[in-house]
Amino acid sequence: MKTVKKILLSKIYVWIVLATAVFFAFGYAKGVFRSNEGDVQSSSVVQYVKDAEEVVFLNAGIEKIVSKENNTNVFGLFNLPASQKKSIIVLKYIAKFGIKSAPKITSNGEHKYTITLPKYEVIGIELNKTQPYELYDTSGGLLSLSTEDVDTGELVSKGLSTKEQTKYLKAYVKDITASAKNYYATLLKGVDPDIELTFKTTN
Incomplete structure (x- = not known):
């Protein structure tokens, strides 16, 4: 029992990483987390207006x-x-x-x-x-x-x-x-x- 506890305490960061990975994997699978696509933005400036004789x-x-x-x-x-x-x-x-x-x-x-x-x-x-x-x-x-x-x-x-x-x-x-x-x-x-x-x- 002490050996198991020692291992868990010494490798606690590994368990945190694994728990986090499982949490996010579960979230994406259930649709909790979704990719949010940003809006397309554009801008324009009129450089000149000129009569055409084409x-x-x-x-x-x-x-x-x-x-x-x-x-x-x-x-x-x-x-x-x-x-x-x-x-x-x-x-x-x-x-x-x-x-x-x-x-x-x-x-x-x-x-x-x-x-x-x-x-x-x-x-x-x-x-x-x-x-x-x-x-x-x-x-x-x-x-x-x-x-x-x-x-x-x-x-x-x-x-x-x-x-x-x-x-x-x-x-x-x-x-x-x-x-x-x-x-x-x-x-x-x-x-x-x-x-x-x-x-x-x-x-």
């Missing part, structure tokens, strides 16, 4: 495939064979091209005007409303367990960047110009049916 001349429906592959690198010397992880995403969106400042209009005589269009720019993008992007495929090699997963959010962001859209803008300069000419001809001939327009571009 005009969209061309909408291009684009379906783009973006892929990336990660590997486990050994001491910065070589990639571990069969360690690759790869993801392929299909993006679907509309790229909008036009101008962000007013064109310069110069009179060349009665009913004659020259319209100098400013440099074309990417006005913005509009994601496909039903399916903006689709994770087409993911794959991994036999030794890919230690390889970092591909950040699909990064893939989407890269595919929708202004830098990427600028490539399409350069490819469609002629189409944007044709649309711009038609836009201003229709707009101004509604005011003056006899108007003669000459167009200049800076692209």
